[in-house]
Amino acid sequence: MNTPQPTMQKAQTDPLLMDTKPIVQVKNVCKTYPGNIEALRDISLDFPEGKLTTLLGPSGCGKTTLLKIIAGLLPATSGEVYVEGKKVVGPGPERAFVFQDFALMPWASVIRNVAFGLELKGIPRSEREAIAEKYIARVNLKGFEQKYPHELSGGMRQRVGLARALTVDAKVLMMDEPFSAVDEQTRRKFQEDMLELVANENKTFIFVTHSIEEAVYVSDRIVLLHRRPSRVSAIIEPKISRTGDPEKIRRQPEYLDVVEDIWQSLKQFLD
Amino acid sequence: MLFFGYRIPLFTSLILWAVLWEILGRTAAGMILPPLSAIATRMPEVVTNGDFGSALWITAKAFLTGNLIAVGIGIPVGILMGRSVLADRLLLPWVNLFLSAPLSALVPVIMVVAGIGEVTIILTVVLFAVWIIMLNARAGVKSITPSLIEMTKCFGATIPQAFTKVYVWAALPEITAGIRLGLIRAVKGVVIGQLLVSIVGFGTLFEIYLSHFLLEHFWSLVLILFAFAFAINEILAWCERRISYYASSR
Numbered sequence: 001m002n003t004p005q006p007t008m009q010k011a012q013t014d015p016l017l018m019d020t021k022p023i024v025q026v027k028n029v030c031k032t033y034p035g036n037i038e039a040l041r042d043i044s045l046d047f048p049e050g051k052l053t054t055l056l057g058p059s060g061c062g063k064t065t066l067l068k069i070i071a072g073l074l075p076a077t078s079g080e081v082y083v084e085g086k087k088v089v090g091p092g093p094e095r096a097f098v099f100q101d102f103a104l105m106p107w108a109s110v111i112r113n114v115a116f117g118l119e120l121k122g123i124p125r126s127e128r129e130a131i132a133e134k135y136i137a138r139v140n141l142k143g144f145e146q147k148y149p150h151e152l153s154g155g156m157r158q159r160v161g162l163a164r165a166l167t168v169d170a171k172v173l174m175m176d177e178p179f180s181a182v183d184e185q186t187r188r189k190f191q192e193d194m195l196e197l198v199a200n201e202n203k204t205f206i207f208v209t210h211s212i213e214e215a216v217y218v219s220d221r222i223v224l225l226h227r228r229p230s231r232v233s234a235i236i237e238p239k240i241s242r243t244g245d246p247e248k249i250r251r252q253p254e255y256l257d258v259v260e261d262i263w264q265s266l267k268q269f270l271d
Numbered sequence: 272m273l274f275f276g277y278r279i280p281l282f283t284s285l286i287l288w289a290v291l292w293e294i295l296g297r298t299a300a301g302m303i304l305p306p307l308s309a310i311a312t313r314m315p316e317v318v319t320n321g322d323f324g325s326a327l328w329i330t331a332k333a334f335l336t337g338n339l340i341a342v343g344i345g346i347p348v349g350i351l352m353g354r355s356v357l358a359d360r361l362l363l364p365w366v367n368l369f370l371s372a373p374l375s376a377l378v379p380v381i382m383v384v385a386g387i388g389e390v391t392i393i394l395t396v397v398l399f400a401v402w403i404i405m406l407n408a409r410a411g412v413k414s415i416t417p418s419l420i421e422m423t424k425c426f427g428a429t430i431p432q433a434f435t436k437v438y439v440w441a442a443l444p445e446i447t448a449g450i451r452l453g454l455i456r457a458v459k460g461v462v463i464g465q466l467l468v469s470i471v472g473f474g475t476l477f478e479i480y481l482s483h484f485l486l487e488h489f490w491s492l493v494l495i496l497f498a499f500a501f502a503i504n505e506i507l508a509w510c511e512r513r514i515s516y517y518a519s520s521r
Contacts, residue, residue: 103422117426
């Protein structure tokens, strides 16, 4: 077979990234909210190290819930999450989070926001600001160090959120629909930057989105979630060549095929 | 404001009321409400009186001390109530009760405990100011966006760090509004306290003026205190506007 085909696998089998060591393991996680609302039913997943895994599904499928359980922000009703073999009981320094609504401190300048994780660790000001400056430049915000969040556009604010998460040098970077609050043009640029980040930073990314195109564009692996209650319906590993012009990716037949496959699979959830 | 096509400044209405007062003061009501002009000419006399100076000093001291205590207790307790369901359940009924209760009735109780003197005045100020400060700090913390709290946890803040580096700042617009409302109530507290104790500060002056039927003096003092309360409110409102720019972007 010469044309690479998107591989639709049954949940929990993993022939392609099998040799990649999982850094985050989710084992039989269930989540029931008060009032007997079942959000997640028996989710088991592995997240391969150094890759970008996307949780994709219709709204209300529990993808954000699952991400917050991995982050240690929400307790699971049953089941466990392991990060580097250690059981998650709360947030930890090996995990950083990028928020959908940026979650910046409006009273603090960009540099203080970016350095906040280091400030909490008690790292001296000059040292933490030097590190923060490096990451502010990395996300193309050089020159905005002393600005305040309300002086920045939505896209720039999310860059601040991203720089803050990079600054603490966590192994796992979790992103909860990070681009949904920015406009479409900025979003595309962000997605291209994401690919660069995954290639250059030696980090594992867990990405939540409801956009099929975005998921296929950036992901090494896509976990498709069903809803009510949420289960893993498929794991897809798009075989897309990401070398060369980022614009070309969106025109590759492989890219379009995977998008179409996922769309067919998610169609049934339309109300 | 436009009046028959003419633009007239806002304070014009004050002139109207002043004229009305003046007319009223020259009728039989003048017995208890002297004309405004008579009160105004009495003002320099009241202000230059040595008793006024010492009363102002004592009052300012009690006012500031009381407010500092009220802020020192109100903000931390309010923030705690905003973050801890247990603390909230325990304290909220009491805070709401004291917020609406006729607190003047409690001043005699304070007098019994703290004696007739400055301490009672200070405690009265605290009693008047602290509840609204608490309630506003609580409301401020409750209105913090959930993601900001999650962010604080995610980046590993200890509980003291979370309070001092995030929650206080995030709730600052509401906290300052609470302090402003608290100070306005504290003005009431300090005057009511002094009136009831009546041997301290302006309480003594009011007592002397009323018992000697010096109504022009009495009204001068009332107007001066009103002006003070108004000025305090305006100054704080100005400070508040300066920091509320980020209230909408939290």
